[in-house]
Amino acid sequence: MPVCTLLMVGGTLLVAAFPGWANGLRYDRQAILAGQVWRLFTGHGVHFSPSHLLFDTLVLGLAGWMIEVRRVAGFGWLCLLAPWVINLALLICAPDLRYGGGLSGLATCALVFLALDGLADPSAWRWACWLTLLGVGGKILWEMQTGHLLLATIDPGTAVVCTASHLAGAVTGLISYSLSTSVRSSARSGSLCAATRQSWVLGRAKACCNHFRAAGRLPSRHS
Amino acid sequence: MKLKTWRKLSVVAALAVLAAGCESFTGSSSHYANSLFAYLYPNKAGHVDQPTMPVLSLPLRVGVTFVPPARSGDRRFQYDGDDEALTEDVKMQLLKQVSSQFKSCPLVSSIDLIPSAYLTPGGGFENLDQIRALYGVDVMVLLSYDQVQFNDKGLLTLSYWTIVGAYVVQGEKNDTRTMLDAAVYDLASRQLLFRAPGFGNVKGSSTPVNLSEQLRHDSERGFDQAATNLTANLTVALTDFRQRVKDSPNQYKIVDKPGYTGAGAFGGLELAGVCGLGICLLWTRRQRAH
Numbered sequence: 173m174p175v176c177t178l179l180m181v182g183g184t185l186l187v188a189a190f191p192g193w194a195n196g197l198r199y200d201r202q203a204i205l206a207g208q209v210w211r212l213f214t215g216h217g218v219h220f221s222p223s224h225l226l227f228d229t230l231v232l233g234l235a236g237w238m239i240e241v242r243r244v245a246g247f248g249w250l251c252l253l254a255p256w257v258i259n260l261a262l263l264i265c266a267p268d269l270r271y272g273g274g275l276s277g278l279a280t281c282a283l284v285f286l287a288l289d290g291l292a293d294p295s296a297w298r299w300a301c302w303l304t305l306l307g308v309g310g311k312i313l314w315e316m317q318t319g320h321l322l323l324a325t326i327d328p329g330t331a332v333v334c335t336a337s338h339l340a341g342a343v344t345g346l347i348s349y350s351l352s353t354s355v356r357s358s359a360r361s362g363s364l365c366a367a368t369r370q371s372w373v374l375g376r377a378k379a380c381c382n383h384f385r386a387a388g389r390l391p392s393r394h395s
Numbered sequence: 396m397k398l399k400t401w402r403k404l405s406v407v408a409a410l411a412v413l414a415a416g417c418e419s420f421t422g423s424s425s426h427y428a429n430s431l432f433a434y435l436y437p438n439k440a441g442h443v444d445q446p447t448m449p450v451l452s453l454p455l456r457v458g459v460t461f462v463p464p465a466r467s468g469d470r471r472f473q474y475d476g477d478d479e480a481l482t483e484d485v486k487m488q489l490l491k492q493v494s495s496q497f498k499s500c501p502l503v504s505s506i507d508l509i510p511s512a513y514l515t516p517g518g519g520f521e522n523l524d525q526i527r528a529l530y531g532v533d534v535m536v537l538l539s540y541d542q543v544q545f546n547d548k549g550l551l552t553l554s555y556w557t558i559v560g561a562y563v564v565q566g567e568k569n570d571t572r573t574m575l576d577a578a579v580y581d582l583a584s585r586q587l588l589f590r591a592p593g594f595g596n597v598k599g600s601s602t603p604v605n606l607s608e609q610l611r612h613d614s615e616r617g618f619d620q621a622a623t624n625l626t627a628n629l630t631v632a633l634t635d636f637r638q639r640v641k642d643s644p645n646q647y648k649i650v651d652k653p654g655y656t657g658a659g660a661f662g663g664l665e666l667a668g669v670c671g672l673g674i675c676l677l678w679t680r681r682q683r684a685h
Contacts (some may be wrong), residue, residue: 284673
């Protein structure tokens with residue numbers, strides 16, 4: 173059961189079901205700077221049109237489902253922390269953005285996270301992941317260059333294109349995966365160290381015991 | 396009373412009745428209007444603006460105002476009423492009603508209701524540039540109107556001959572037809588972005604004594620109806636305009652300015668790509684299971 177994905181998508185649909193909540197939850201630069209920091213997280217759940225909501229939730233839903241099916245470690249942490257990081261990046265790098273919303277940044281982050289994890293896979297899945305990474309990278313480069321979305325449009329009556337959210341999502345996905353990998357490897361290496369340390373301590377203790385036994389300060393094993 | 400006095404009274408009464416009768420059977424009409432064309436192109440009948448691409452800096456600051464009446468010397472646009480149909484407070488109420496449509500649009504950052512006293516008759520785009528500098532607006536909604544009031548006499552006007560009838564019988568048939576027009580201009584490029592009309596038709600009756608008051612009341616009701624109709628039409632026009640901006644990016648350039656509402660989004664092709672990735676995942680898992 174993809175619990176994290178269901179929670180994220182469910183939360184977004186809940187926000188969409190109560191449009192009155194949007195004002196209190198959306199990304200609002202001035203409100204965030206005034207202390208309403210929860211908007212950094214909840215802003216992702218606010219969408220500006222039904223099609224915006226539909227595509228964003230479907231892409232995040234599918235990406236999240238694939239991550240959870242593959243049991244990629246750290247996705248729970250990603251869902252918990254990446255929304256803050258993405259919107260914090262927008263807060264710093266896009267000072268002109270007054271209001272924002274949408275899951276697309278987080279969905280891009282999840283896609284990059286999934287694709288990076290799949291690169292080590294021995295099966296054909298690896299090539300699909302390479303293709304995804306190249307596609308996401310090319311798309312973001314094109315968007316940054318032109319200022320338009322490559323394959324989608326936003327209803328001009330609702331909001332304007334903010335390509336920085338996809339870039340922030342992709343970079344967050346990359347950092348998240350790197351952190352997740354290093355944490356895993358350090359955990360592994362950390363346990364090795366502990367085992368080594370333990371064995372060294374035991375070894376030293378054994379040597380000390382033998383030394384004291386030889387000196388006659390400790391009774392011999394046989395006695 | 397002497398016979399001579401009776402004769403005099405009879406003649407006066409007969410003349411009064413005849414005069415009343417003559418007046419009773421002639422209809423009348425009055426026309427109140429202001430002209431957008433007379434305001435924007437005064438004495439420039441052959442003027443044509445060079446087409447340029449409107450650059451919409453989002454979010455937009457919108458100004459809403461009524462076009463002032465034509466200049467007194469401009470005979471092309473002289474009407475009976477000379478802008479007497481609307482008082483300034485009624486204009487402000489109508490401006491508020493129309494501007495409510497723009498408030499709901501997230502790409503509009505602010506709406507300024509500009510009194511028509513700030514506009515010069517026949518001021519043209521030069522005057523609008525002054526307003527732009529004064530209020531800092533990007534887009535101007537210019538409201539113009541045309542109202543005709545017809546007054547016809549019905550059969551009941553016969554009762555006016557009794558004098559008392561002129562006070563109690565509503566023999567005057569009034570017909571008030573109103574059109575309000577909202578033209579939305581991008582001030583920088585002087586391009587008409589879109590327009591929407593609103594219509595109102597009020598029919599009523601009154602006594603001749605109460606006629607002017609009733610016509611004034613009908614006039615206000617006509618404007619109210621037209622404004623309601625205009626608001627509905629403006630919603631449709633605004634939606635159409637959004638679609639046009641979406642479909643024709645080479646006709647309108649959209650740029651962001653501080654304070655815009657932004658979002659990323661996905662499209663059908665991206666969704667299809669992710670679906671493909673999902674299918675690939677299922678296929679590789681099945682292969683592995685075998």
